Each structure stands twice: as structure tokens, then as C-alpha cells.
Amino acid sequence: MRTYLDCLPCFFRQALETARRVTGDAKTHREVLDRVASVIPDLPLDATPIELGREIHRVVREATGVDDPYREAKRNDNDRVTAWLPRLRRAVASSRDRLLTALKLAAAGNAIDLAIASRPDLRAAIERAQKEDGEMVDYPLFLERLQRSDDVLYLGDNAGEIVFDRLVVEQLVERGKRVTFAVRGRPILNDVTVEDARYVGMDDLAEVIASGSDGPGTALPLCVPEFLDRFERAGVILSKGQGNFEGLSDEDAPLFFLLKVKCPVVAAELEMDIGTIVLRSRARPPERGEQDRPAVRAQDAGRRVHR
Amino acid sequence: MRTYLDCLPCFFRQALETARRVTGDAKTHREVLDRVASVIPDLPLDATPIELGREIHRVVREATGVDDPYREAKRNDNDRVTAWLPRLRRAVASSRDRLLTALKLAAAGNAIDLAIASRPDLRAAIERAQKEDGEMVDYPLFLERLQRSDDVLYLGDNAGEIVFDRLVVEQLVERGKRVTFAVRGRPILNDVTVEDARYVGMDDLAEVIASGSDGPGTALPLCVPEFLDRFERAGVILSKGQGNFEGLSDEDAPLFFLLKVKCPVVAAELEMDIGTIVLRSRARPPERGEQDRPAVRAQDAGRRVHR
Secondary structure, eight states, rough: OOOTTTTHHHHHHHHHHHHHHHHHHHHHHHHHHHHHHGGGGGOOTTSOOHHHHHHHHHHHHHHHHOOOOOOOHHHHHHHHHHHHHHHHHHHTSSSSSSHHHHHHHHHHHHSSOOOOOOOHHHHHHHHHHHHOOOOTTTTTHHHHHHOOOOOOEEOOOOOTTTHHHHHHHHHHHTOEEEEEEEEEESSSTTTTTHOOOOOTTGOOOOOOEEEOOOSSOOOGGGHHHHHHHHHHHEEEEEEHHHHHHHHTTOHHHHHHEEEEESSSSHHHTOOOTOOOOOEEOOOOOOSSSSSSSOOOHHHHSSOOHHH | OOOOHHHHHHHHHHHHHHHHHOOOHHHHHHHHHHHHHHHHOOTTSSHHHHHHHHHHHHHHHHHHHOOOOHHHHHHHHHHHHHHHHHHHHHHHHHHHHHHHHHHHHHHHHSSSSTOOOOOHHHHHHHHHHHHTTTTOOTTTHHEEEEEEEEEEEEOBBTTHHHHHHHHHHHHHHHOOOEEEEEOOOOOOTTTHHHHHHHHHGGGGTEEEOOOOOOOOEEEEEEEEHHHHHHHHHEEEEEEEEEHHHHHHHTSSSSSEEEEOSSSHHHHHHHTTTTTEEEEEEEOOOOOOOOSSSOOOOOOHOOOOOOO
């Protein structure tokens, strides 16, 4: 998808959060936002939010001098969810459709804010994954596609969440599939890198490769040839999270997007409500009158004047 | 209160919403945000969000050439709530403590997003106003102060909401108080002006004066001498909504803030949760370690990475 003007405030918010993670120095925080403001007029909105997000985080890195602000947080998230893994595996094993349950749990992993998650959140996620079906609309198509393909390219998303992804990969391996698990080319936000994948043992189950993308999602213009080659030959691509959706929604490929809808722009693109967990093959075709504006739904389009 | 860096993304969001209200032209939307970006480095964060918001909206006006983008929306909101007035008045009349109920309904008026409000929202607001008490913590103090004062300065907030404010003004007049109702000095967002106050008949109950502020709230540096004189002499000042709080929270005056908490920064300043309706005399004294960061609570301080 292209970038909407609605994404600009979000770029500022992310830059500020990242800067605060790196230092408590108010002057640096301000400096970061001033630098972000200075690149705004140069951002080409026909690029994906991932390509522009990459620019923003480059600016933040330059202003702060810190390369991987989320390193410790990612480690904590990976540890935390790894501790949950036996329980998650039991939930999968005891379910009627193990692959579907694993997919729903992986989507739930995208939904839990691990920084503030508690045991009840995990329990609720597991219960939800065992009960609800409605939103995984393209699961039958996914199964069909899977039958015709020996290998699956899985595009990872965030740390912590990657342990939930293991559940799906385990199910795919059990069905005799060769899985390639792709991660970012360098640290950005709390996105998974090769280091994270190895840390949670993903390399025992799948071949772990770096996409080369140094943006907060997979966008093909940012990827290395080795990854592009895999992407083109893949029979099934399971794309996890909003970032990968933002980067790939317009690509012509056997893509299945598994994510929780978290912002109004993606909600409009998918024609889904914020908060929904979806498995969807490709995005719906865009049919829009106004060039700049996502078809934001009534409840989001309220005036939000906030005064 | 001073402006936090968290306010900058909000300035962009407001500018974009206002630009879209004025025109469907994507180039103008972009031009507006580029111009907002260009003034970011010059914004002094020791000023209130109201003074900086004023700058932002000046930039938007210059870029769009439109002086009052919310004119029609304000008229619609005023009409809509006026149609509810008989019902609202009955709710006040049939309650045990009419002034308290009127105050709670006025706060509810600050809470309802009129652009998408429906009859059930109104009914719920009335029911809530008749039941809950907990958040109007400084009501006893307000009553005490009221007994010692013959006149009340009421600082208005938004269109539509102003009709809810009538309920309070009616109760004050019934108790023999002289009420002065202050509005913005010029159109900004959906804030009330003299035109709105007259349109809903506020001038039949109270003396309507313009504060002179051309920001999205009352900030004394923006006000005219006539208003400042009233402000200084007032025995009780009822300040409505977040905008007036943002502009006045540090002023030493007999202020009672009546508002719904709508953003993390104001929530931190008030040490209240987002969504709370409050009547509070002055803000709590600031006790902060880090200069740039509001004491945002755990549930807001989650990483909000959104990917």
C-alpha cells in the first residue's frame, strides 16, 4: 500500500517513542522530532509506509547514535513467550484443527502488547483462538494452496511474537513442508532479526534468512536478491503483521496476510474494523474516489478534535 | 500546562483533519502538512498547547485560504443538541441534585462525539449523569465557593456542547448568580464563538463575552484586557473542556475544570485515566523527574509500536 498523510503523525509518535527508549535527555528527544520534521517535505507518498518508516528510523539513529534501541526489550519478550510455549503447545495439541489454532494463536501473538501483557491476557488469547473462527476467512484457500506446495515462505514480524509463530511452523513441518523463515536485514523497532530467530530456536525448524529489508516490514525494493528469488518462487507466503502487509499488499504473489488490524489506514485498506484478527489472501482491490484519503469508516472518521 | 513532544503528532492530525474538511484536494493536504512540519523546529515547548495550536491553525488557514472550516459542522451540532434540550431539562428537573446533574450532563456533552452521536448515546449520557458521582470530586468545594460569590465566569468549549452548558447556566441563574459566558475570539476548530453563543440563546441567560483567544482554548497571553479583568476579579471560574484546561491549568485563580480526559498528556497532568469525566479545582502540583515526559501511566506507556 502507498503511504497516507495519516501515517505522518504516526512517524512522529514512533520516532518519539524510540528516542525516549534510548535516552532521557529532553533535548535529544526534541532534536529527533525536529529532524523528522525536516524530512517530511521530501517523503514520496507513493512509496510504502515501510520505505518511509525506514527513512524516519534512519533519522532517529543518526540523531541518537543508537543502533538497536529495542535490543533488551526484544530479548525480554522472547524469554517471556518462550516460557509460555509448553502451555501454547498443549492448546494446539488439544484442539480439533491444530493448524488453524496455531494460526489463530500466532495472530493473537501479534495482538498482545507484550510490554504490558499478563497471564490473563495469554489465557484470553488461547481461549479466543480455540473458540472464534469468523475472521480467518481465507483459511480454506490457504489449505488448498498448501496442498499444492512443498514449501512455505514465512515472513516474521516482531520479537516475542516469533515464539507464537513457532506454533505454525511446527504444524507446517509436521505436514512435511519445508519452511523458510524470513526476518529483517537489520534491527528496527522490535522487529525480528536473524539473532532473534536463532535465540528462539526457529533455525531448528526452518531455514532462517534475512530479507535484507531495513524498514519496519518487508518491502521488495528494500530486499536482497537472495530473498527476492525465494519470494518469486514461493508457492505459499505467510506474511505476518501490519508491517509486512503495508509493504506487500500490492504485490502479485501467493500471499496470505495474518495480522491484527491496528490502525485506521490498514483498517480502511482491508475494509475491516480496528482490532480484527485476519487471515486474508492479498488485499482487496482499491476503489477510491479521493486520491489522498483512505476509506476510513464512520467510527474512525469522527472528528477526533480532542478538545 | 506546557506543551509535550507528544502533542506534535496531534498537531499534525488536527491540521490534516482540518485540511480535509476544507478541500478534497490531496495536494493541498500535503502542502498543509509540509508547512506544519516547517514550523515545528520553531515551536517553544514552554508555551501551552493552546498557544502552539493557534500557530498550527494559523498555518492551516494560510495554506488553505479558509477562515472557518467548521462553520457548518458547528451549526449542525448546535441544532442537534438544541433539539435534545427539552429532554435534557427534564432529566435535570427530575434529579435530586439539579446543579450536580447539570454539571455531569455538561461534562457528558464534552464527551459525546456529536458527529457520530445517536439517540442511544444521549440516553446513556443522561443515565450516567443521574447515577454516577465518583469523578466530580471537587463538587463540595465548588458549592462552597459558589456560596461566597455572586457571579460566575463560565469558559465555553465546543459547539453543540454549549447547549449542554446551558443546563448549568440555567441552574446558576436560578440560584441568583450572574453568569458571564466567555467564548473564543475567532473561529478555531469547532470551538464556540459569540455567534454560536447567540445562536443557542446563551445571551438570554448570561452576558456573553469573547476572551479574545484565537487558540483552541483559553490561554491568558492570547486574551484581551476586558476578559483578563473579568478573569482576575471572578469569584468562581468554571472552565469547560480539555482546551481550556491545557491553557489554564497553571494559573492561580478560583478555577474549576469540568472535562472529559481525552489524551494521555492531560491524563498524566491530572493523574486520571483517559475517558474519565472530572470536576477538579486547579491541577495537581507537578512532581516530575524527567523534564520532557508526562507521567504517562502504564497502560498508555506500552510500546504502541503498531506493527
